[in-house]
Amino acid sequence: MKVYLKRESIERHKTGCLVVGAFEGKKPEGLAKVIDKRLNGLIAKLFKDKDFEGKPNQIRLIYTQGKLPAERVLLVGFGKEKDFKIEKLRQASGNSTKAVRDLGLKKFSTALAQVKIKKVSDYEISKAVTEGGILSLYDFTSYRTEKREEIKKVDEIALLVEKEDKEIKKGLDDAVKISEAVYIARDMINHPANTATPTYLAEQAKRIAKKSGIRCKILDRADMERLKMGALLAVARGSDEPPKFIIMEYSGGKKGEPPVLIAGKGLTFDSGGISIKPSEKMEEMKHDMAGGAAAICAIKAAADLKLPVNVIALIPATENMPSGKADKPGDVVKAMSGKTIEVISTDAEGRMILADALTYGERYKPKAVIDLATLTGACIIALGYHASGLLGNDKDLIEAIKKAGEKSGERVWELPLWEEYEEQNKSDIADVKNVGGRGGGTITAAAFLKKFAGKFKWAHLDIAGTVWEYNGKPYIPKGAVGVGVRLLVEYLRSQKPEARSQKSE
Structure with a gap:
């Protein structure tokens, strides 16, 4: 599996699916708010109708219908911001990665590494996102002989970042090892x-x-x-x-x-x-x-x-x-x-x-x-x-x-x-x-x-x-x-x- 950094704006990034996190609340904030603007308030409506509330590990798939270069946006809930820690980020990465795999997609991008957690370094954030994603995809298939063609795999994950510095790259590389x-x-x-x-x-x-x-x-x-x-x-x-x-x-x-x-x-x-x-x-x-x-x-x-x-x-x-x-x-x-x-x-x-x-x-x-x-x-x-x-x-x-x-x-x-x-x-x-x-x-x-x-x-x-x-x-x-x-x-x-x-x- 290839996991790599990609420095590009979420509004310009072309991908089959873009994973974005959202905190629990009454309206989208951060990157979810940026995407919501391009989607004409669709995410805000999901919050308002309680179809998506940002609760821990909640998942919601959105088809962008050409309003973004990304064909799909997968929202994953972070829970309440005051309770958000590195382990919850690792879990959010794992759940969202499995959801993408289950869609049958071979490649996708995630913006989860752009989240900020108080007193947590960019290295730790990049490492947690990468670990959560890779570890969630483990599948023991050594003894399966039937319907192997139905086994779904992800071949490529791009971590979408604002800056491509050494600490973020090291976090990714260490997590892979x-x-x-x-x-x-x-x-x-x-x-x-x-x-x-x-x-x-x-x-x-x-x-x-x-x-x-x-x-x-x-x-x-x-x-x-x-x-x-x-x-x-x-x-x-x-x-x-x-x-x-x-x-x-x-x-x-x-x-x-x-x-x-x-x-x-x-x-x-x-x-x-x-x-x-x-x-x-x-x-x-x-x-x-x-x-x-x-x-x-x-x-x-x-x-x-x-x-x-x-x-x-x-x-x-x-x-x-x-x-x-x-x-x-x-x-x-x-x-x-x-x-x-x-x-x-x-x-x-x-x-x-x-x-x-x-x-x-x-x-x-x-x-x-x-x-x-x-x-x-x-x-x-x-x-x-x-x-x-x-x-x-x-x-x-x-x-x-x-x-x-x-x-x-x-x-x-x-x-x-x-x-x-x-x-x-x-x-x-x-x-x-x-x-x-x-x-x-x-x-x-x-x-x-x-x-x-x-x-x-x-x-x-x-x-x-x-x-x-x-x-x-x-x-x-x-x-x-x-x-x-x-x-x-x-x-x-x-x-x-x-x-x-x-x-x-």
Whole structure:
């Protein structure tokens, strides 16, 4: 898809369809007012008759009948101006872009990048409009064989602007690169588990690394055994698919500067193991590797954007399957850290494989550690489907992730991680057990991970409720969301190079 800037007056611009935003009110303002004058008051009449009121994401198509060079004008509502923020602009761009696609048009122009938001830069506005448009058009068609000719696609989007400066162009270019990373993450997650195996994830990581200039190393079972990754190997025992441990390193910062470490859960299918899940909706467990996909694609985006930060991504990848070789409830395994874990439920496997990933990550002496995983159904009970759970041991890191969530539209909500919750994970026969009971399940899962995070600044993102979209949102179609990619990129963008230097092992 081609997305580009076009500097031209809306009154002179020739296009099949021109998207224009309008705030909620009694009459058109701004660009809508300019167009209304050329259309002899048609938009004003729509407002007056309440056929279009500018409410959030409201859509109205107008045929200009030769009164403008644009054949059609698509109005999209912004809502009330006092409530208008960057996320609403992103949504308006997504909804309007989908509406144009549904018209069967291959090309169109949008004037949404000309809107002004208080204390928001032209870069952020251009980026949001481009992201909203591109992300809304995602369509997973890999397995469709019938009626492919009916699939509608947009090939070209022009951002109509008053000035063509570097910041606006950079906003567009960055959004294209970030959106590409989100597309790849969505593809990985949408693929069924007989395609997206641990080996597939490793191959995708190597391909991405080669293209984006990232170092990549894959550890096999023998390597894990040598490193004594007992927790990861215990989960992998039940599957015939070989486990993989994916290591990706991007060096955009100064040599020797401590990296940000991202650990993503790469459970390519989770049956629950011996503690098997109910059959209903088990097919959705193909997306249990979404944290791993986000980690791979976030480091890709960081490299493509040439962010001045060092980043490490670690993805433990395996299936969790029942078999005669599978780990069992009551087993005790020794993690890479040397700590022993009593397995209460084999369906609490995500924290097990992340425990070894966090221990492996210690060798990099990271300045911050962020893990993300579809870890607990309890997080969906607590927060629903609109926010990821956030827990950690460092206030500044937590606040930085919150800000990144607000800016990217991938919102998070902090849950407590008090010492009292750690009591629930105490085992009578081992150092820790992998389930702390029903109460506070999201928190006790994080408390388990905290035990393996060491003394580093660490945050945990539980994306169980935000990984999948069931109904479709303005720029998030049904299916995989690719959640975490834009959030992590926004966090990495906020990082400033440190003055001190520390060599990693």
